[in-house]
Amino acid sequence: MDIIDRFKKYVSFDTTSSETLRPGKASTDRQYVLAKEIEKELKEFKPDELEINKYGVVRAVFKPKGEDTLPRVALFVHMDTSPAAKGFDIKPKVIDYKGGDIELSKGIVMKASDYPYLKKSIGHKLIITDGTTLLGGDDKAGCSAVMDFLEKLPGHRLNHRTLEVHFTTDEEVGEDAKHVSMDKVKAKFGITVDGEDLEEINIETFNAFAMHVDIQGFNIHPGTAKGRMINANEVAEEFDMALPRFQRPEFTEGREGFYHLCNMTAAEEHASMDYIIRDHDYQKAKWMCELAQHAGKALNEKYGKGRVTVTITETYRNMIEKVNECPESVKMITDAFKSLNIPYSFVPVRGGTTGSQLSFMGLPTPNIGDGDFNPHGRFEYVDATQMALTSKVLAKMFED
Numbered sequence: 001m002d003i004i005d006r007f008k009k010y011v012s013f014d015t016t017s018s019e020t021l022r023p024g025k026a027s028t029d030r031q032y033v034l035a036k037e038i039e040k041e042l043k044e045f046k047p048d049e050l051e052i053n054k055y056g057v058v059r060a061v062f063k064p065k066g067e068d069t070l071p072r073v074a075l076f077v078h079m080d081t082s083p084a085a086k087g088f089d090i091k092p093k094v095i096d097y098k099g100g101d102i103e104l105s106k107g108i109v110m111k112a113s114d115y116p117y118l119k120k121s122i123g124h125k126l127i128i129t130d131g132t133t134l135l136g137g138d139d140k141a142g143c144s145a146v147m148d149f150l151e152k153l154p155g156h157r158l159n160h161r162t163l164e165v166h167f168t169t170d171e172e173v174g175e176d177a178k179h180v181s182m183d184k185v186k187a188k189f190g191i192t193v194d195g196e197d198l199e200e201i202n203i204e205t206f207n208a209f210a211m212h213v214d215i216q217g218f219n220i221h222p223g224t225a226k227g228r229m230i231n232a233n234e235v236a237e238e239f240d241m242a243l244p245r246f247q248r249p250e251f252t253e254g255r256e257g258f259y260h261l262c263n264m265t266a267a268e269e270h271a272s273m274d275y276i277i278r279d280h281d282y283q284k285a286k287w288m289c290e291l292a293q294h295a296g297k298a299l300n301e302k303y304g305k306g307r308v309t310v311t312i313t314e315t316y317r318n319m320i321e322k323v324n325e326c327p328e329s330v331k332m333i334t335d336a337f338k339s340l341n342i343p344y345s346f347v348p349v350r351g352g353t354t355g356s357q358l359s360f361m362g363l364p365t366p367n368i369g370d371g372d373f374n375p376h377g378r379f380e381y382v383d384a385t386q387m388a389l390t391s392k393v394l395a396k397m398f399e400d
């Protein structure tokens with residue numbers, strides 16, 4: 001099957017995941033529909049093991065043609081799409097991109113000046129939306145590339161290596177690593193195919209913490225409040241001001257970490273705030289957490305014990321320390337890029353990947369891109385030339 005037709009087929013399935021999780025199953029029933037279809041397609045390649053687990057994760061294992069002498073590797077792609085934008089009734093359109101602005105539909109224009117990396121796709125085939133939905137290239141470009149690679153692989157088997165493939169669910173809501181049947185993962189390392197520019201390899205993610213701040217005020221009639229009222233609104237503001245003002249998402253990039261206030265509810269009597277704390281450097285991230293704890297402590301010294309409670313929990317960690325313990329996982333990728341003459345660079349992800357969880361579950365898992373750009377929004381597009389090249393990179397990686 002042509003990889004673009006395959007991609008169009010996959011995005012015709014609505015697989016939007018949901019922030020409202022369900023115990024013991026995927027967050028939405030619709031993800032199982034594509035899982036069934038993927039299972040059917042994989043079956044044609046005659047895998048040695050094939051199953052869908054209760055979370056809708058499809059797992060296939062292909063034993064090698066010859067002797068099983070090379071380390072087993074697991075590929076991961078996710079079938080769900082982000083709940084951040086409409087993910088059904090998608091109308092993918094293929095264009096030959098010659099540069100400039102793209103009119104997605106009447107009155108909806110993707111401006112080249114807003115998306116400077118569009119320049120890289122001049123001369124390529126692009127798959128775009130009509131500007132009213134996301135495209136679903138995150139991660140159906142990855143699903144298409146892996147399936148295309150398996151289809152073209154002679155005998156659908158590697159020569160000397162067992163290959164595992166996992167089509168996961170609920171990645172967009174941070175659950176997919178937990179949905180994988182880890183007891184059945186026998187690979188030495190994994191690779192996620194879930195990214196943007198194919199030329200950017202990810203072996204680093206943020207270290208991530210979640211911080212909840214609870215503030216108990218003391219409310220009293222404002223007319224008689226002097227010296228007595230503790231206004232939780234004001235204490236919340238004071239706490240926020242105590243954090244470095246310019247260490248926020250809107251002022252940071254590259255390796256600069258941040259505090260991000262996601263939401264707050266506040267009244268005189270009680271306030272609560274939810275933050276995320278992010279940095280690529282674990283020690284620095286820990287120090288940022290300490291600084292926030294200290295702000296809570298200082299406010300308690302000012303307003304009385306127990307007014308401010310700061311609770312910080314670790315969400316995920318930078319996978320680099322685990323990936324570095326398995327250099328062959330990265331070498332396999334870079335060797336393939338080199339022999340195909342594709343330029344590449346290592347770009348630290350300003351977020352987490354499935355690999356940041358898997359790596360700490362014992363499976364070092366770097367990430368490669370697949371040509372999907374502007375994910376999670378109406379201006380998402382897939383550089384189909386890069387997506388097709390991703391399949392070739394996989395073939396090169398596993399040619400031994």
Ligand SMILES: [Zn+2]
Pocket residue numbers: 078138139171194195
């Ligand atoms: Zn993704």
